[in-house]
Amino acid sequence: xxxxxxxxxxxxxxxxxxxxxxxxxxxxxxxxxxxxxxxxxxxxxxxxxxxxxxxxxxxxxxxxxxxxxxxxxxxxxxxxxxxxxxxxxxxxxxxxxxxxxxxxxxxxxxxxxxxxxxxxxxxxxxxxxxxxxxxxxxxxxxxxxxxxxxxxxxxxxxxxxxxxxxxxxxxxxxxxxxxxxxxxxxxxxxxxxxxxxxxxxxxxxxxxxxxxxxxxxxxxxxxxxxxxxxxxxxxxxxxxxxxxxxxxxxxxxxxx
Amino acid sequence: xxxxxxxxxxxxxxxxxxxxxxxxxxxxxxxxxxxxxxxxxxxxxxxxxxxxxxxxxxxxxxxxxxxxxxxxxxxxxxxxxxxxxxxxxxxxxxxxxxxxxxxxxxxxxxxxxxxxxxxxxxxxxxxxxxxxxxxxxxxxxxxxxxxxxxxxxxxxxxxxxxxxxxxxxxxxxxxxxxxxxxxxxxxxxxxxxxxxxxxxxxxxxxxxxxxxxxxxxxxxxxxxxxxxxxxxxxxxxxxxxxxxxxxxxxxxxxxxxxxxxxxxxxxxxxxxxxxxxxxxxxxxxxxxxxxxxxxxxxxxxxxxxxxxxxxxxxxxxxxxxxxxxxxxxxxxxxxxxxxxxxxxxxxxxxxxxxxxxxxxxxxxxxxxxxxxxxxxxxxxxxxxxxxxxxxxxxxxxxxxx
Numbered sequence: 001x002x003x004x005x006x007x008x009x010x011x012x013x014x015x016x017x018x019x020x021x022x023x024x025x026x027x028x029x030x031x032x033x034x035x036x037x038x039x040x041x042x043x044x045x046x047x048x049x050x051x052x053x054x055x056x057x058x059x060x061x062x063x064x065x066x067x068x069x070x071x072x073x074x075x076x077x078x079x080x081x082x083x084x085x086x087x088x089x090x091x092x093x094x095x096x097x098x099x100x101x102x103x104x105x106x107x108x109x110x111x112x113x114x115x116x117x118x119x120x121x122x123x124x125x126x127x128x129x130x131x132x133x134x135x136x137x138x139x140x141x142x143x144x145x146x147x148x149x150x151x152x153x154x155x156x157x158x159x160x161x162x163x164x165x166x167x168x169x170x171x172x173x174x175x176x177x178x179x180x181x182x183x184x185x186x187x188x189x190x191x192x193x194x195x196x197x198x199x200x201x202x203x204x205x206x207x208x209x210x211x212x213x214x215x216x217x218x219x220x221x222x223x224x225x226x227x228x229x230x231x232x233x234x235x236x237x238x239x240x241x242x243x244x245x246x247x248x249x250x251x252x253x254x255x256x
Numbered sequence: 257x258x259x260x261x262x263x264x265x266x267x268x269x270x271x272x273x274x275x276x277x278x279x280x281x282x283x284x285x286x287x288x289x290x291x292x293x294x295x296x297x298x299x300x301x302x303x304x305x306x307x308x309x310x311x312x313x314x315x316x317x318x319x320x321x322x323x324x325x326x327x328x329x330x331x332x333x334x335x336x337x338x339x340x341x342x343x344x345x346x347x348x349x350x351x352x353x354x355x356x357x358x359x360x361x362x363x364x365x366x367x368x369x370x371x372x373x374x375x376x377x378x379x380x381x382x383x384x385x386x387x388x389x390x391x392x393x394x395x396x397x398x399x400x401x402x403x404x405x406x407x408x409x410x411x412x413x414x415x416x417x418x419x420x421x422x423x424x425x426x427x428x429x430x431x432x433x434x435x436x437x438x439x440x441x442x443x444x445x446x447x448x449x450x451x452x453x454x455x456x457x458x459x460x461x462x463x464x465x466x467x468x469x470x471x472x473x474x475x476x477x478x479x480x481x482x483x484x485x486x487x488x489x490x491x492x493x494x495x496x497x498x499x500x501x502x503x504x505x506x507x508x509x510x511x512x513x514x515x516x517x518x519x520x521x522x523x524x525x526x527x528x529x530x531x532x533x534x535x536x537x538x539x540x541x542x543x544x545x546x547x548x549x550x551x552x553x554x555x556x557x558x559x560x561x562x563x564x565x566x567x568x569x570x571x572x573x574x575x576x577x578x579x580x581x582x583x584x585x586x587x588x589x590x591x592x593x594x595x596x597x598x599x600x601x602x603x604x605x606x607x608x609x610x611x612x613x614x615x616x617x618x619x620x621x622x623x624x625x626x627x628x629x630x631x632x633x634x635x636x637x638x639x640x641x642x643x644x645x646x647x648x649x650x651x652x653x654x655x656x657x
Contacts, residue, residue, distance in 0.1 A: 009372050013358075095349070095356040095373050096332035164284035166277075244288070250335030251287055253328075254271050255280060 003098055010105035011112070018109070029113040030120065033072045037065055037121075044186065053190045058217045062130040065121055066216050067185045067209035070144070073114035074151050074205065075176045081106035081155035082162045082169045089256040099249055100242070103159045107152050115144055122216065136215040143215070146234040147208055153237030156245040163252050184209050189220075204233055259344065261425055261456050262330060264305040266339030269325050270296035296337070300325050300480045303339070309424070312457040314471035314488055316464070316495050321477040323460045327351060327429050330458070345424030345456075348374060350414050350431050359403035363394065363413050366402055370417045384420045391446075392416035393439075407434045419446055425456045432466060444469060464492045465567045493534065493566055493606045493628060519557040519613035521625040522548040522590065526609060534628025539604055539635060543597040547611045547625075551589050558618040559583055559593045559611065563629070566606035571640050573610075577618035601642045604633035 018029065041061045044050035052063045084106040085092065085099060092099060119137065126132035162168045183205040189197055200206045207230045214222035272283050273295050283295075300322040307313055315323045328334040329341055331349040356373065357366045367388055371381045389398055392412045397405060405413070411434045418426065426447070432440050447470055451457055461467050467474060467488060474491035476483045478498075484491050525546040526535040537543060549557050562573030576583060576593065583591035607629045612621045635642075 005377065006372055009369065013361075013369065017360075091356040091358075093328075093333060094351045095370075096347075097373055161284065164280045166280075248284075248287060251272075251283075253334050255274065255283070 003101060006097070007101045007105050007108065010101055011108045014105050014109045015113075030117045033069055033114065033117055034121070036072070037061070037068055040064065040068075040186070050187075052219070053188055054219070056219075058131050058213075058219055062125050062132055062217060063188075063213065063219070064186065065125060066132075066212045067183075069114055069118040069121060070147060070208050070212055071180055071183075071185050071205060073111050073118070073144070074147055074208075075180065076114065077107040077110035077148075077151040078154050078158060079169070079172055079176060080110055082158040082172055084155070085159045085163050085252060086166070086256065092256060093253060099252065100156060100245055103155050103245070104152065107148065107155050111144065111148050111151070115141065132216055133218055140212055140215045143208060143211055146231050149234040149238045150204060150230075153234065153239070153241035156238075156241030160245045160248040160252075163248070163255050179203065179205060204230070204237075259309070260306050261309050261311075261345050262305065262307040262341065262343050264303055264330070264339065264341040267300065267303040267305070267326070267329060267336050267341055268298065268338035269300040269322075269329060269334060270298040270337045272296050298337075298480060300329070300477075303477075303482055305475070307425075307456060307458070309345075309456055310451075310454050311473060312451055312459070312471040314467035314474040314492075315458060315460045315477065316462070316467060316474055316492065317477035317483075322480040323477055324351065324429055326477065327427050327458065327460060331427055343425070346375070346421075347425045347427060348418040348421045348423030349427040349429075350411075350418050351427070351429045357402045357410065357413070360401055362401055363392070363398040363405070363409075364389075366413065367417055370414070371421070374417070374421050374423075376421065388416045388420045391419055391442075408436055408439070411435050412439055415443055419450075422450070422455070425458065426450065427458045429460045430462065432461065433463065464496065467492055468567060489566065489606045489630075493630070496566065497534075497628060517622055518552050518555070518615065519622040520550050521611050521613060521623050522550050524609070524611055524625055524627050526627055526629065532627075534606070534630045536630050536632060537600065539602065539631050539633035540599055543600045543609075543629070545595045545597075545609055545611070547593050548586070549583065549591045549593065549613045551591060554589045556582060556585070556616050557591055557622075558614040558616060559591075560614055560618075560621075561593075561595050562610045562612075563602070564608050564610060565640055566608065569640070571602065571607065575614065575618055577614070600631070602629075602631045603635055603637055603640055603642060604631045605640070606630050 041064055044064070045060050050060055052058055052060055057063075081103045084102045088102050091097070119141075122132055122137055122140075123134065126134040158168060158172065182200070183203045184200060185205070189200055189206075189210070192200070207226050210220050211222055211227070211230075214220045272279070274280055274283065279295075303322075303326060305326075315326065317323050325334065327349070328351060329336050330343065331347050331351065332343070333349075333351065356370065358369065361369070364385075367385065368381060371384075371388075376384070392398070392409075392415075394405075394409045394412055397409055402410060402413070411431045415428075415431065415435075418428075432443055435443065444466065447455075447457060447459075451470070457470060459467065459470055471488045473486065474488040474495075475485040476491050476495050483498075484494055523530055525544075527537075527542075527544050528546070529535060545561055547559060547561070549559060551557055558575055558577040560573060560575035563571045565571060574595075583593040586592045608626045609629050611625045613623050614621055
């Protein structure tokens with residue numbers, strides 16, 4: 001059996017693990033970003049009176065939704081797969097298998113769930129007339145490819161280090177929101193003071209947030225130069241992740 | 257077909273010393289940047305092993321001798337610290353209980369996962385599933401989560417999966433011990449068929465009976481090193497003798513206090529040899545057992561002498577009291593006894609001669625002393641002794657010797 005088939009089997013088991021015994025089943029995963037969207041947009045729109053700057057600016061809800069779903073997929077993939085090796089210690093100690101499969105399966109399930117959610121919410125928003133360019137949905141979905149590569153690279157690094165340093169997952173829980181607030185997910189680049197805007201370009205997620213909006217809301221410009229940088233960044237992260245994972249892989253058993 | 261299936265050279269494994277959490281961080285840094293971690297505890301050193309197709313190797317040794325570590329290195333679960341191991345075939349491994357089963361899932365789900373991990377695809381699995389379930393024979397539990405299984409049921413399930421895979425090499429780690437009698441028999445039977453069909457086996461067990469029954473070679477690990485390897489009977493014999501000796505220091509204080517025991521064996525000589533090494537005899541040779549017994553109160557002891565097979569199965573035993581004879585007094589508190597077997601009918605194999613002094617009435621046993629006995633020969637007869645026999649339909653000249 002190929003590694004791909006084994007990955008699929010693990011991904012299916014991961015899906016089952018997440019929803020087996022939970023009352024709402026798989027719905028919860030779809031529901032969670034929806035709830036997050038509802039709560040945050042309520043707070044931002046009605047409490048902070050948030051508006052997206054610009055004359056042809058979209059409403060706040062589709063503005064947030066286009067960037068929030070990819071973020072949730074990314075953040076959840078990294079956070080959950082950080083413990084992928086540690087959680088499967090019993091299996092690793094008894095069966096010889098390529099361990100990166102466990103990380104890949106975990107990243108894969110997070111993306112699968114949230115891409116489905118993303119498509120659903122985009123279609124709903126499009127039908128309700130919130131200015132979603134649903135024709136651009138397919139190219140927008142292609143953006144998930146480098147995002148997944150980036151997440152997988154980070155996940156491989158984190159999962160390998162987590163075996164040795166168990167505090168990593170706690171630290172990540174604190175660091176990921178920082179990364180989110182450091183990217184234009186809840187706000188737009190234009191809302192930042194001029195002298196801080198350049199900082200956004202150092203955040204790997206900035207490109208994704210802005211590109212999803214450029215494609216689906218026609219808000220901002222889709223830059224192919226940035227796409228090139230993002231692809232390169234994702235590829236390098238993935239390579240580093242694989243290198244580090246394989247370097248530490250032979251020693252996992254000693255530290256689990 | 258005779259290419260080595262496994263070649264291990266200079267195989268060694270050591271574990272990092274991790275006492276505090278900062279050690280983990282330091283180890284991570286060392287592994288990442290220098291590629292090595294000097295601060296380690298060695299559990300296996302310089303093991304050289306070559307196993308050919310169709311061979312069967314029993315791995316024996318005390319707890320913590322490195323048996324499981326060696327198996328994990330062979331199966332690729334662990335990475336060797338030094339040396340290398342090369343495997344040219346499919347391995348089916350049953351390491352410890354559970355073999356990677358997920359406790360929340362049903363037996364059926366775990367079979368599927370386990371089979372997938374061993375490289376079975378969906379269609380192949382569907383074909384073999386009934387066979388696996390039949391072999392495991394755990395009834396309706398097959399659809400219960402594994403966490404509700406008894407340890408025996410877990411082993412049944414694990415073994416059933418491995419059995420259906422028919423791997424080139426089967427590696428099992430002390431799992432038979434948990435199964436009940438009939439399942440053990442079933443597994444042993446299956447392994448015998450598997451070996452007869454050209455399979456290769458590495459078996460870890462503390463049951464010398466299983467080792468001798470299934471393996472032709474044995475390897476004895478002691479403190480992470482190969483203490484002895486070779487023919488299964490030689491190795492198991494030496495291993496058992498080693499355990500006997502481990503108890504000897506405990507017996508020594510008793511020896512000093514022998515005066516307090518009413519009767520104790522002073523020495524045993526087999527065919528006039530008093531050494532501790534097993535006596536080598538050809539089949540049908542004569543055996544003379546001479547034992548000197550110390551008697552605290554100078555009373556006449558009764559002496560029982562018996563022969564047991566290496567695994568402890570009694571072959572024959574007799575006492576002076578049964579035969580109505582008395583040990584000979586050779587000193588104020590010492591008696592001598594001499595027993596002669598003129599034509600020893602034992603079949604080739606490893607045996608022990610045991611001597612027990614009993615009280616004058618032949619009721620209480622006071623001491624046990626043992627000497628190894630190896631019978632050489634090339635007989636294909638089965639069992640332990642040659643019973644006098646004759647094929648009646650043939651002329652008497654053609655009978656067996």
